[in-house]
Amino acid sequence: MSPDIRSTVLSAADELGYRVNLVGRALRQRRSSTAGLIVPDFDNPFFSSLAQHLSRTFAPSGVDLLVFSADDDLDTELRGVESFIGRQVDALILIPCHEVGSERSITRASESVVTIQLDRQVSSTQAHFVGCDNAHGMRLVHEHVAAHADSNDPVIYVGGDPESSSGHERLEGFRREFGADRLELAGRFDANWGFRAAQKILDLGYESATIVAAADIIALGILSQIQAGGFRVPGDFRVIGFDGVGVSRLAHPTLTTIRQPVEAMSEAILSMAMGDFPTESVRIAPSLVTAESSPTGRFHTRTRSS
């Protein structure tokens, strides 16, 4: 068509305030230029960070990323899946709430739309997966501790929810690297659990240790409680986190942590959502970020002045 007619029509449309109705378009095209992301919880800063990075990654693609919170509830999660499918999202990205219980949601989703599990993998399904190589992360932790900690110093693991695949894999990784005879505490992925775990460690009489936490948010709780108990970090206790997003820099002292490759994960998700599947499952290696809570340079157990 001629360019001037084109512009006349366009400006007339604009003048009349015409906007496409995307619902009509979606009905006709049987696709909506929309991707859905279901997170268990916005309050977990790692999930928020994933949501933020994904939003940024999707923006240039023309696909709008819409996010729904499952509020850590399996029924709500399933409702989110049904809602997104009913709205004809072109892809569904899901951070499952639960290693077993989320199977229903994943199965339901994957029989209707391209479905990608993020961060946590439900073992019984074979939907696509993108996440971090937790075993490798624990290997990095072990290398760091071996290189810099006093070998007589106890190493303690403060885990997250063992019923999520990330909690589960990190625990296994820890055992493989450090042996199965260490003190291990299992809990939840939140700061309160960190508080309680640290209190437990102090109650058991520890005055020095390297504490490996399954998530930064747990490590923050640990740091706070350890210092409230009058101990010093890294003087008495060393603390190492996992995730490496935002919060780890808020800590005092700053947190040594395993940084998840959030950008690379987001890119992988985008290309999968666009229909490109090099492999079923993508695991990207994380990296170690050394900071004050477990510094470089061999350190020795201090004797506390009583």
Next chain:
Amino acid sequence: MSPDIRSTVLSAADELGYRVNLVGRALRQRRSSTAGLIVPDFDNPFFSSLAQHLSRTFAPSGVDLLVFSADDDLDTELRGVESFIGRQVDALILIPCHEVGSERSITRASESVVTIQLDRQVSSTQAHFVGCDNAHGMRLVHEHVAAHADSNDPVIYVGGDPESSSGHERLEGFRREFGADRLELAGRFDANWGFRAAQKILDLGYESATIVAAADIIALGILSQIQAGGFRVPGDFRVIGFDGVGVSRLAHPTLTTIRQPVEAMSEAILSMAMGDFPTESVRIAPSLVTAESSPTGRFHTRTRSS
């Protein structure tokens, strides 16, 4: 119709795997049983917390809350508005990125759908608003400081973005309560700004003060940097935050803060989204949460041992 026919049909539908196509329904009904929430950024824990509370509040209503991140960008924000409107959301809730620049988005939204500004108000629009009474919050801060701090101790304000209405209102509130002759630093709503502000305060030679921060996330940065500088909280410096969500309990020491009434705000939004507008604008009074960083009981400026 007869109940047994009903159940026969229902089970047959279920067996065949029938699911309503919500796009078709939305097209016909001209509504989608969906509300849109646009946040500037998932990484700000206060926004995440609002998103989480709103999700929980909306869940029982049958309306799905879908969240979109504007990534702190006005064009992306507008795109989110267009997308939600094109998808026929029944209500649009917006935390504006910018006190002035978000006007376009708000205007565009409010001419097509029930639009509610949350937390930050764009002055030039008259769309509905739900937020916290920032002036009242600063009054509570003043009462607390007057009751418990040494009256000779300097009071310093570390602000957020003065171009957002919340940053702006809190600064005004601070001035009204404490006078305009205090040290005031203006910055951004993030932890890094807190670090830098604290460094500035120490560089200026302060060895003791009560620091009022415009947000908890800023206060966390301040706490970290003050303590890294070898000073004690609350021994040398007192720190008071604003928001009172999640992160304030992660701090070490725990943070005295003004707690925003997030639940009440969410309820107000839900009823507005359902079409009930008691008033144009709702401001709910926050409350003071006293913790270790600025405790109860009159405290005195300590002389530091050098």
Next chain:
DNA sequence: CTGAAAGCGCTAACAA
């Protein structure tokens, strides 16, 4: 109560 038909706004396909 049951059945048929129209039409929400859009685009893909086909005809002129």
Next chain:
DNA sequence: TTGTTAGCGCTTTCAG
């Protein structure tokens, strides 16, 4: 190139 038509899946309406 331009114009027409059919139909995406649903619900509302109106007739039987």
